[in-house]
Amino acid sequence: xxxxxxxxxxxxxxxxxxxxxxxxxxxxxxxxxxxxxxxxxxxxxxxxxxxxxxxxxxxxxxxxxxxxxxxxxxxxxxxxxxxxxxxxxxxxxxxxxxxxxxxxxxxxxxxx
Amino acid sequence: xxxxxxxxxxxxxxxxxxxxxxxxxxxxxxxxxxxxxxxxxxxxxxxxxxxxxxxxxxxxxxxxxxxxxxxxxxxxxxxxxxxxxxxxxxxxxxxxxxxxxxxxxxxxxxxxxxxxxxxxxxxxxxxxxxxxxxxxxxxxxxxxxxxxxxxxxxxxxxxxxxxxxxxxxxxxxxxxxxxxxxxxxxxxxxxxxxxxxxxxxxxxxxxxxxxxxxxxxxxxxxxxxxxxxxxxxxxxxxxxxxxxxxxxxxxxxxxxxxxxxxxxxxxxxxxxxxxxxxxxxxxxxxxxxxxxxxxxxxxxxxxxxxxxxxxxxxxxxxxxxxxxxx
Numbered sequence: 052x053x054x055x056x057x058x059x060x061x062x063x064x065x066x067x068x069x070x071x072x073x074x075x076x077x078x079x080x081x082x083x084x085x086x087x088x089x090x091x092x093x094x095x096x097x098x099x100x101x102x103x104x105x106x107x108x109x110x111x112x113x114x115x116x117x118x119x120x121x122x123x124x125x126x127x128x129x130x131x132x133x134x135x136x137x138x139x140x141x142x143x144x145x146x147x148x149x150x151x152x153x154x155x156x157x158x159x160x161x162x163x
Numbered sequence: 164x165x166x167x168x169x170x171x172x173x174x175x176x177x178x179x180x181x182x183x184x185x186x187x188x189x190x191x192x193x194x195x196x197x198x199x200x201x202x203x204x205x206x207x208x209x210x211x212x213x214x215x216x217x218x219x220x221x222x223x224x225x226x227x228x229x230x231x232x233x234x235x236x237x238x239x240x241x242x243x244x245x246x247x248x249x250x251x252x253x254x255x256x257x258x259x260x261x262x263x264x265x266x267x268x269x270x271x272x273x274x275x276x277x278x279x280x281x282x283x284x285x286x287x288x289x290x291x292x293x294x295x296x297x298x299x300x301x302x303x304x305x306x307x308x309x310x311x312x313x314x315x316x317x318x319x320x321x322x323x324x325x326x327x328x329x330x331x332x333x334x335x336x337x338x339x340x341x342x343x344x345x346x347x348x349x350x351x352x353x354x355x356x357x358x359x360x361x362x363x364x365x366x367x368x369x370x371x372x373x374x375x376x377x378x379x380x381x382x383x384x385x386x387x388x389x390x391x392x393x394x395x396x397x398x399x400x401x402x403x404x405x406x407x408x409x410x411x412x413x414x415x416x417x418x419x420x421x422x423x424x425x426x427x428x429x430x431x432x433x434x435x436x437x438x439x440x441x442x443x444x445x446x447x448x449x450x451x452x453x454x455x456x457x458x459x460x461x462x463x464x465x466x467x468x469x470x471x472x473x474x475x476x477x478x479x480x481x482x483x484x485x486x487x488x489x
Contacts (some may be wrong), residue, residue: 059265071251074251075247081487090384092176103489105484106389106481113257122474123188130186130199131200135200143211146212147211150215154218156196163314163380
C-alpha cells in the first residue's frame, strides 16, 4: 500500500532507464558474443552468467519498483519472494542435473 | 471468536485471522499476488523443462541467433534485433502502466485514462509482433532435409547457410502435387507438401560443388555447428527421407523438433497471458472512463491489473533470456 500519495514519476523513469540500458547491454553482448566470454566459464559460459545475472537484476527492478513490492508489508513480500525463489531454484536445480545426466547417458549412443 | 484472540488492535494489519487487510494489503491485491506466484511457478515449470531438454541435447541444440534473424520490412541478417524491440515495447507498456497506477493514487482520472490507453496499445503492438515472429518461424527461411534418423541437415555455401531455393535448380521429377479436397484422393486434402522433392535436392547438391552440408552437431570448443566435407555430406544425404521447410510441431528446419515445440508452447502461453492482460486492461480502462473508481474513491483496481501486466513483462524478461540469449 502506498500511503504516501506524492508522485513517484521521476523514480519510475529512472528505473525504466536502467532496465533499458540492461536490455541494450544484453542484446549487444548477444550479437557480438566476445570469444573470451562466450567460449569459457564455470559450468556454462561467462556470457551466460552475465545474461542470467542481468536478467535477475531486471526482474528485481520490475518486482520491487513497478510491482511495488518494496512498499508492501515485510512478511507479505517474503511470503511471495521466498516461496517463489525457493521452489523455482529447487525445480531448476533438479531438472538441470537430470538433463545433464540424460545427456551423459544418451550422447555416447548418438552417431553424428 | 474475536474475544478469544489476544491480538491487540494495534497489531491488526498483519496476518490477523480475517481482518479486512491481512498483511496490510487488501484481499484483492493479496490474492492477485498469490495468483501471480502460482503462475510464476507454472512458467518456471515450462522454462525448467526447456532447460532439461536443452541440456539433454546440449551438443546439437539450435543456436537461437541463427534462427531469429528477421526484422519486418528489412532484408538481411539481424539476429536479436527484433526481439529486443519487442522487449522494449513490453517494458515501455509496463512503464505506462505504473504511471497509470501512480496517477490513480493521486485520483487524476484523465491521466489514468491516457496511461491505460497507452498500455493497451503497447500490449497490442507486442502481440502483433509476436504473431509476426511466429509467422516467420513457421514459414522458415532456408529449408533443410531430414534423415531417416530424424537428424536435420542444412546447406551452406562459403560457411553461410543457403536456402534451398538458391541452389535447387533441378526439375522436380516425382510428379507430386498438392492434394486438396477438390482434386485429392477421396475428397481429402493434405498438409502442405514441400516445394522440393528429396531427389531434386540431392541432384542439385551433386551438381553444385561449392555447396556443403551442415549437421546439427555443435563443436563445443567453437560453439558452432559442424560443416561436413563434400564426400561426408553426400554419404549423409543418402539417408535423407524428407524435405523440411519452416517449422511445426512435427519437424522444423532449424534442428531438434523439441526446439519448435517449446518455442510454440512457451511463447504461445506467454502470448495468451498478454492477450488476457489486454482484455482485462480494456475492461478496467472503460471502468476508469465511466468513473467507477472515481466514485469508489480509490483506483486500487488499476493497481491490481497493473500487477498482472507487470508480471507478463517479468515473464517475458526470462523468456527473452532463456530462449533468445543464453
